[in-house]
Amino acid sequence: MKITVIGAGNVGATASLRIAEKQLAKEVVLIDIVEGIPQGKALDMYESGPVALFDTCIYGSNDYKDSENSDIVLITAGLARKPGMTREDLLMKNTAIIKEVTEQVMKYSKNPIIIMVSNPLDVMTYVAHTISGLAKERVIGMAGVLDTARFRSFIAEELNVSMQDINAFVLGGHGDSMVPIVKYTSIAGIPITELLPKEKIDAIVERTRNGGIEIVNHLKTGSAYYAPAASAVEMIEAIVKDRKRILPCTTMLNGQFGIDGVFCGVPVKLGKNGIEQILEINLSDDELEALQKSAALVAENCKSLQSVLS
Ligand SMILES: NC(=O)c1ccc[n+]([C@@H]2O[C@H](COP(=O)([O-])OP(=O)(O)OC[C@H]3O[C@@H](n4cnc5c(N)ncnc54)[C@H](O)[C@@H]3O)[C@@H](O)[C@H]2O)c1
Numbered sequence: 001m002k003i004t005v006i007g008a009g010n011v012g013a014t015a016s017l018r019i020a021e022k023q024l025a026k027e028v029v030l031i032d033i034v035e036g037i038p039q040g041k042a043l044d045m046y047e048s049g050p051v052a053l054f055d056t057c058i059y060g061s062n063d064y065k066d067s068e069n070s071d072i073v074l075i076t077a078g079l080a081r082k083p084g085m086t087r088e089d090l091l092m093k094n095t096a097i098i099k100e101v102t103e104q105v106m107k108y109s110k111n112p113i114i115i116m117v118s119n120p121l122d123v124m125t126y127v128a129h130t131i132s133g134l135a136k137e138r139v140i141g142m143a144g145v146l147d148t149a150r151f152r153s154f155i156a157e158e159l160n161v162s163m164q165d166i167n168a169f170v171l172g173g174h175g176d177s178m179v180p181i182v183k184y185t186s187i188a189g190i191p192i193t194e195l196l197p198k199e200k201i202d203a204i205v206e207r208t209r210n211g212g213i214e215i216v217n218h219l220k221t222g223s224a225y226y227a228p229a230a231s232a233v234e235m236i237e238a239i240v241k242d243r244k245r246i247l248p249c250t251t252m253l254n255g256q257f258g259i260d261g262v263f264c265g266v267p268v269k270l271g272k273n274g275i276e277q278i279l280e281i282n283l284s285d286d287e288l289e290a291l292q293k294s295a296a297l298v299a300e301n302c303k304s305l306q307s308v309l310s
């Protein structure tokens with residue numbers, strides 16, 4: 001198994017180390033546009049092998065040739081937002097970066113699975129899919145796992161219970177319009193509505209929607225990376241180990257949930273072939289409407305890129 005991580009910044013470097021520590025690949029290649037950074041960071045990680053107990057071969061490069069024959073490519077290249085910015089403010093600059101990165105990736109790997117992290121997430125997943133020409137099952141966006149991890153952690157904190165016992169889904173686009181699905185949120189199988197009053201649930205939903213900017217406002221220089229990297233690696237692990245995990249991921253919908261031709265976060269089955277199934281679960285009328293609205297915003301942004309991508 002060979003995994004290439006594009007972007008040796010906060011998310012890319014953190015994810016690379018987690019991949020190595022979990023021994024998910026024989027070879028991890030870290031690529032960035034800045035000379036020295038991927039080489040230095042990767043060597044530093046490699047040298048942690050004897051004490052962190054892994055044998056993964058991990059190295060850095062500025063040359064996409066080193067990504068040759070990758071099974072999985074994690075794309076984290078691009079600008080991160082700062083306080084006062086929305087993810088959509090990154091649209092034009094990151095589109096140019098993701099277009100170039102995807103072209104380079106496809107020069108050297110015939111049929112990789114691409115996992116997109118760069119923002120605005122749903123639109124960048126669309127860009128990578130359009131440019132790569134890969135089957136839609138092989139171009140997957142990471143956002144739902146992160147948004148759901150935030151939702152789960154806030155619920156666990158409120159109830160003072162293990163995070164492991166919280167089951168939930170946050171669906172939709174990775175923006176202010178994301179849709180935490182209260183109907184499928186449970187604590188060891190107990191519906192959340194039996195354990196928390198509506199006002200508390202509403203407050204947690206709101207905090208989840210603002211989870212990204214909450215971190216940006218603390219950090220001031222960039223955005224979150226520990227939980228994002230952990231979330232991307234959970235998806236990679238599901239694929240590498242063919243675990244058939246049911247996770248909220250961004251994928252192209254073709255009529256499911258009444259949404260057509262748009263990338264949007266929904267529950268999927270993840271295995272060795274990438275997205276192996278989309279689970280079209282029953283949503284309440286309000287949740288379905290919110291999901292469709294969220295997808296419409298993604299579609300609008302994708303449409304604005306038509307001239308750039310053609
Ligand atoms: N989907 C999510 O939930 C989620 C979560 C966190 C961050 N993000 C997004 O991920 C991206 C990266 O975040 P970060 O915190 O790691 O940022 P960062 O600034 O720490 O790292 C980005 C890296 O990309 C590199 N880069 C820029 N242009 C490049 C190019 N053309 N080719 C190769 N590398 C290039 C930079 O040199 C830098 O090392 C941002 O767009 C951010 O908004 C998304």
Ligand SMILES: O=C(O)C[C@H](O)C(=O)O
Pocket residue numbers: 080081087119146174211212213215216223224228
């Ligand atoms: O908030 C951001 O800009 C980064 C990422 O999308 C996040 O949710 O942490």
